[in-house]
Amino acid sequence: MLTGHRDSQGDTMADFTLYYWPLPFRGQFIRAVLAHAGADWDEPDADAVSDMMSREPADQPVPFMAPPMLVEAGGVAIAQMPSILFHLGRRFDLMPTEP
Numbered sequence: 001m002l003t004g005h006r007d008s009q010g011d012t013m014a015d016f017t018l019y020y021w022p023l024p025f026r027g028q029f030i031r032a033v034l035a036h037a038g039a040d041w042d043e044p045d046a047d048a049v050s051d052m053m054s055r056e057p058a059d060q061p062v063p064f065m066a067p068p069m070l071v072e073a074g075g076v077a078i079a080q081m082p083s084i085l086f087h088l089g090r091r092f093d094l095m096p097t098e099p
C-alpha cells in the first residue's frame, strides 16, 4: 500500500488520480487493479474529466488524452488503458516473471 503524498499546501493526497467517467468499461479494469493492490485513488467527477479533455493538448498531463488517464502523485501521467495496466502491473509487482 502507498500512502503519505502531500500536495503543495501540505494536504494529504491520494496515491493516484483516475480521470474516467462514472461508469464501468475501460476504467473498471484500472479500478480493479488499484483496489487489488491496496492503493488509494481519487476520481474527479465527469465535469472535471470534460474540463481536462477540453484543455489545450499542451496543457493536458497527456496531450490529446482520452479517458482513462491515471496520474500518480509525484509521478507519471499515463493514458491508454493497456499502458496504464502494464504500468500498474510493474508498479505493484503483479506481472508474471515468465511468459
Ligand SMILES: N[C@@H](CCC(=O)N[C@@H](CS)C(=O)NCC(=O)O)C(=O)O
Pocket: 025, 026, 027, 066, 067, 068, 079, 080, 081, 082
Ligand atoms: N484507446 C483508448 C480509448 C479511450 C476511449 O475511447 N475512451 C472513451 C471512454 S471508454 C472516451 O470517453 N473517449 C472520449 C473521446 O475519445 O473523446 C484507451 O484504451 O484508453
